[in-house]
Amino acid sequence: MKIIYNKFLIISTIVLFIGGVYLYFSHNLNSETIVPVAYGSSLASSAGSVTTPTSSGTVDQISSDISFLATLASLKEIKIDTSLFAEESFKVLVNNQVKIEPVVAGRINPFAPMDVGTTNNVATVSNVVTDQPTQVTDRTAILNGTINTVNGVTATYFQYGTTVNLGTVTPTVEQSLVGTFIKNVLGLTPKTNYFYKACAKINGVALCGDVVSFATN
Numbered sequence: 001m002k003i004i005y006n007k008f009l010i011i012s013t014i015v016l017f018i019g020g021v022y023l024y025f026s027h028n029l030n031s032e033t034i035v036p037v038a039y040g041s042s043l044a045s046s047a048g049s050v051t052t053p054t055s056s057g058t059v060d061q062i063s064s065d066i067s068f069l070a071t072l073a074s075l076k077e078i079k080i081d082t083s084l085f086a087e088e089s090f091k092v093l094v095n096n097q098v099k100i101e102p103v104v105a106g107r108i109n110p111f112a113p114m115d116v117g118t119t120n121n122v123a124t125v126s127n128v129v130t131d132q133p134t135q136v137t138d139r140t141a142i143l144n145g146t147i148n149t150v151n152g153v154t155a156t157y158f159q160y161g162t163t164v165n166l167g168t169v170t171p172t173v174e175q176s177l178v179g180t181f182i183k184n185v186l187g188l189t190p191k192t193n194y195f196y197k198a199c200a201k202i203n204g205v206a207l208c209g210d211v212v213s214f215a216t217n
Contacts (some may be wrong), residue, residue, distance in 0.1 A: 088118025111178065113145075130198040130209035131180075138190035138217040143183045145209060147175060152203035156181040160196030162189075164211055188216050 084090055131144035143158045156175050161167035175181045183197070188194065193215050199208040 001175065002193055010210070025093075028153060043101060063199055068188060074090045103196065127202055128198055128207045128209045130212045131203075133196070133214045135184075136216060139188045141188060141194070141214060141216065142188050143170075143185060143196050143198070145181050145200075147179045147198075147200050149202065153200040154198055154204070157199055158183050158185075158196055159199060160185065160194055161207070166195060166197050190216050192216050 041184075061175050127147060127149050129148070131146055133174040134142045134144060144159065145156065145158065147153060147156060153175065155172045158170045159166040159168065160170070170183045170185065173181045173183045193213060195211050195213045197211045198210045199206060201207075
């Protein structure tokens with residue numbers, strides 16, 4: 001019985017010794033490989049492979065971040081100093097708010113031509129204006145018109161022809177948000193003078209702008 005007890009003591013001592021050595025070296029290994037993580041630093045992926053900051057500036061940044069986080073975590077309450085509102089410099093402040101008075105609305109289309117007698121930025125032009133044509137070729141041309149109102153408008157279109165009497169009426173064209181409308185006419189005769197005008201039906205009345213002429217190529 002005594003022999004068995006002695007063997008047990010010897011085995012226990014050996015196991016404890018081995019365990020103590022393992023714990024000692026394991027603690028040293030972990031303390032060497034762990035690096036504080038902040039803004040790009042990382043832990044070692046394996047024993048003996050340690051990622052450390054590459055400059056003193058990085059180390060200072062990490063220390064500053066850790067210090068800031070520690071201070072932030074230690075905050076328990078925030079107090080606001082209201083003594084500013086009792087100072088004379090605050091009491092003499094004046095509200096400089098300016099009331100904006102209503103004004104007369106300007107033109108619906110600010111890009112439309114204006115008469116010489118315009119007053120208060122409100123145009124006294126005709127409701128329909130014939131603009132100059134664009135992209136004129138030998139057989140095609142884009143006709144342009146402008147309308148200076150959106151109330152009661154039911155249709156916008158053009159009349160054109162080879163004489164001032166015109167004669168050809170285009171289908172109704174769509175009006176843009178700024179009041180312009182266009183129509184690409186085809187089948188014109190080369191080297192020929194054409195005349196046209198922009199028209200619109202407003203409150204059931206047909207109104208047209210001045211007649212404008214152009215020549216095909």
